[in-house]
Amino acid sequence: MSWKEKVALDARFIILRELAQQPDGSLNSVSLRRVLDVYFVRPVEWIDTQLVKLAELEAIHLTRAGDIAIATITPAGRDHLDGRSIISGITTTAEFR
Numbered sequence: 001m002s003w004k005e006k007v008a009l010d011a012r013f014i015i016l017r018e019l020a021q022q023p024d025g026s027l028n029s030v031s032l033r034r035v036l037d038v039y040f041v042r043p044v045e046w047i048d049t050q051l052v053k054l055a056e057l058e059a060i061h062l063t064r065a066g067d068i069a070i071a072t073i074t075p076a077g078r079d080h081l082d083g084r085s086i087i088s089g090i091t092t093t094a095e096f097r
Contacts, residue, residue, distance in 0.1 A: 006091075011036055011050050013091035016059055019073035020081055029069040057087050 001009075018035050019025055027035075033047050051069050055062040059077035063070045079085040083093055 007040060008050060008053075009089065009091040010039070010096060011042070011047075012054050012057075012059070012089065013093075013096050014039060015050060015054060015071065016073060016077050016081055016090065019060065019071060020078060024072075026070060026072040028065070029071070032071065053089065057089050059087055059090060 014036060015032055018032065019027055029044070029047060029051065032051075033044060036042060036047060048069060051060065051062055051071055054060040054071070054077070057076075058074060059080060061072045061074055063072075076085065076087065080087045080090060081093060086092060
């Protein structure tokens with residue numbers, strides 16, 4: 001696995017973890033970018049790509065409010081974080097360092 005692929009897998013995990021910590025399980029892309037900037041700086045388009053991928057994997061539900069994406073964790077995303085199932089394409093809790 002390349003470094004770029006590992007960063008993407010980790011970013012998807014970080015997004016899920018952050019969503020799970022929110023009272024309503026949701027955050028907008030602006031807030032998620034601030035969270036991800038702590039780990040690695042990436043352009044807005046890259047973050048949107050990760051959100052789209054998470055939606056394709058059914059780990060999040062994605063809606064748009066103009067240019068802003070709003071992500072909400074799904075039961076499948078929570079199951080992945082809790083280790084009850086594994087979604088290929090997202091780092092697992094055990095793998096994240």
